[in-house]
Amino acid sequence: MSLHMTLGDITLHRIIEDQSALMPIRDFLPNLSQEVLDAHRDWLAGSGALDPSNDHIVLCFQSYVIKTPHHTILVDSCLGNHKNRPNRPRWHQKTDDHYMTALAKAGISVEEIDYVMCTHLHVDHVGWNTRLENGVWVPTFPNARYLFSNQEYAYWEERSRTEAIDHIIDSVLPIVHLGRADLIESSGAVNDHVRLLPTPGHTIDHFAVTLGAKRDDAVIIGDLFHSPIQMKYPDLFMRLDYDGVQSTQSRQSFLQRYGDTSTLCCTAHFPSPSMGHIKSSPSGYFCEMI
């Protein structure tokens, strides 16, 4: 399995931190019926996205690094180390070297990242924004500007005034307070190769990232879809979706936009190889993995 590929004058790398079974898929996708799960268990398990022994959803946790002719851009910064995550034992105060080793193996240094983009501000997409140094959270990527949706940031900043939200406190607010964040529109562009595509619903202003000089050669979808079964049934929302009706609309319009095109769909959470092309069929859409 290759962890990098070339798309025109862009190179795309996957930086994998973890891949693991999380929880029963019917808890994760609350409107997935037992009947539909039973009908699709075999191919889901075959794709690696389901552990058939206990019907737990299997998720990959990874960043994408995009090298364009002018910039090196990291999309979604995964889980991070030394973070207080008491509700997630696997992520709580972890100290493994998976992420930094994967970055080094790809030949990418933390210094060369020009931009860090977070598709949304959930715990598994912001973790490596910061690292712990002498008891202080500092930017992991010392030369990067961090791009957050202004609407998304405003929502979490407001919530964190009345709630202690660990991942906002340790991985988002320090970046903003150090003046390293740019709050942007979720419909803007970073450069002539990298654009944002609003895909709200999972969070208030979730965005996807499209890549290519003249057309969308690839799209990094963040948490628009968590499981391949949502491509066949885009009305399956995720348990933490901010607005499940809106996320369904975002999934449907995304499938119509990219179905049966040459655009490579790069998912955050589908198990390796995590990337594929969206195809239509009489029974719905599916992702033909590469």
Ligand SMILES: [Zn+2]
């Ligand atoms: Zn996620």
